[in-house]
Amino acid sequence: MKKTALFFAVMAVFTLIAAPAFAVRYVTIGTGGVTGVYYPTGGAISKLVNKKRKEYNLRMTVESTGGSVFNVNALMNGDLEMGVVQSDLQYQAMKGIGAWEGEPQEKLRAVFSIHPEIVTIIAAVDSQINGIADFKGKTINIGAPGTGQRVNALDLITAAGLDPKTDLQTEGIKPAESAKMLQDGRIDAFFYTVGHPNGSIKEAVAGARKVAFVPVEQALIDQLVAEQPYYAAANIPVAPYAGVANSEPVPSFGVKATICSSADVPDDVIYTITKEVFENLEVLKTLHPALAGLTKENMLQGLSAPLHPGALKYYREAGLIK
Numbered sequence: 001m002k003k004t005a006l007f008f009a010v011m012a013v014f015t016l017i018a019a020p021a022f023a024v025r026y027v028t029i030g031t032g033g034v035t036g037v038y039y040p041t042g043g044a045i046s047k048l049v050n051k052k053r054k055e056y057n058l059r060m061t062v063e064s065t066g067g068s069v070f071n072v073n074a075l076m077n078g079d080l081e082m083g084v085v086q087s088d089l090q091y092q093a094m095k096g097i098g099a100w101e102g103e104p105q106e107k108l109r110a111v112f113s114i115h116p117e118i119v120t121i122i123a124a125v126d127s128q129i130n131g132i133a134d135f136k137g138k139t140i141n142i143g144a145p146g147t148g149q150r151v152n153a154l155d156l157i158t159a160a161g162l163d164p165k166t167d168l169q170t171e172g173i174k175p176a177e178s179a180k181m182l183q184d185g186r187i188d189a190f191f192y193t194v195g196h197p198n199g200s201i202k203e204a205v206a207g208a209r210k211v212a213f214v215p216v217e218q219a220l221i222d223q224l225v226a227e228q229p230y231y232a233a234a235n236i237p238v239a240p241y242a243g244v245a246n247s248e249p250v251p252s253f254g255v256k257a258t259i260c261s262s263a264d265v266p267d268d269v270i271y272t273i274t275k276e277v278f279e280n281l282e283v284l285k286t287l288h289p290a291l292a293g294l295t296k297e298n299m300l301q302g303l304s305a306p307l308h309p310g311a312l313k314y315y316r317e318a319g320l321i322k
């Protein structure tokens with residue numbers, strides 16, 4: 001009897017004093033390959049939030065992942081609380097098309113969008129790829145399963161009237177390895193749907209094998225933009241890439257990187273993170289050059305899944321949404 005009473009007394013004291021101190025909420029944000037823009041951006045957001053981890057009892061950690069498609073699936077099965085997702089894939093997951101054919105991801109929630117991403121094709125000059133039709137018979141890394149670029153590459157190749165199974169040799173290599181593969185002569189070109197500037201492409205253009213961005217034909221851009229609500233025409237900047245063979249911005253098309261979550265993640269967690277990001281936007285913009293163009297207004301564009309209620313609460317408070 002005495003022992004039982006003592007046990008409960010100890011438990012009660014523990015619950016009152018010690019437990020609240022342990023009640024730290026962990027939020028993992030899924031990003032992409034370490035040489036992309038998602039990973040350092042996830043790191044920058046985490047850094048902002050973790051500055052106040054004592055005040056918020058919130059601890060953010062950043063995880064390198066396979067990319068957009070992987071992140072949607074990990075959000076939906078509860079392995080991640082937040083994730084970076086291309087706007088086109090957010091749309092497809094929400095609608096139940098593409099990789100989620102017939103299975104709309106009902107719990108997917110949008111939080112905010114970040115930088116624009118451009119479908120970028122980086123080719124060896126000696127491979128003589130001057131347009132999509134020249135992919136015929138070539139070895140092209142379309143991106144590993146789980147990446148956004150793989151979806152965009154297949155879209156573009158199919159729109160150009162090529163059969164990705166028979167007209168070319170496709171590879172599914174991670175972005176971090178693409179630059180080396182290109183320099184080693186094991187592939188002719190690789191796709192990367194990514195914000196500019198970024199490390200992988202800098203690495204690819206810095207080698208001995210001369211490299212160029214492949215322009216997407218205007219008719220193909222027009223066709224894709226007309227067919228899909230989430231594609232927009234965009235030009236790849238060449239200035240950040242010393243050594244690239246192009247001298248003018250290269251026409252292509254693009255999407256936006258967005259931050260997503262799940263309806264299962266508590267409102268106050270998403271509210272706190274959203275508020276911290278928006279109130280420190282000037283700091284965030286300096287943490288990666290691809291984030292320099294962010295504004296509070298453009299961070300609410302490109303979202304197709306329902307807004308997470310925690311984010312919506314902040315946008316209403318801040319007067320960004322009525």
Ligand code: GLU
Pocket residue numbers: 031032033035036037038039066067068069085086117146147148149193194195
């Ligand atoms: N857009 C790519 C993807 O969804 C990732 C780009 C990056 O890591 O910056 O897989």
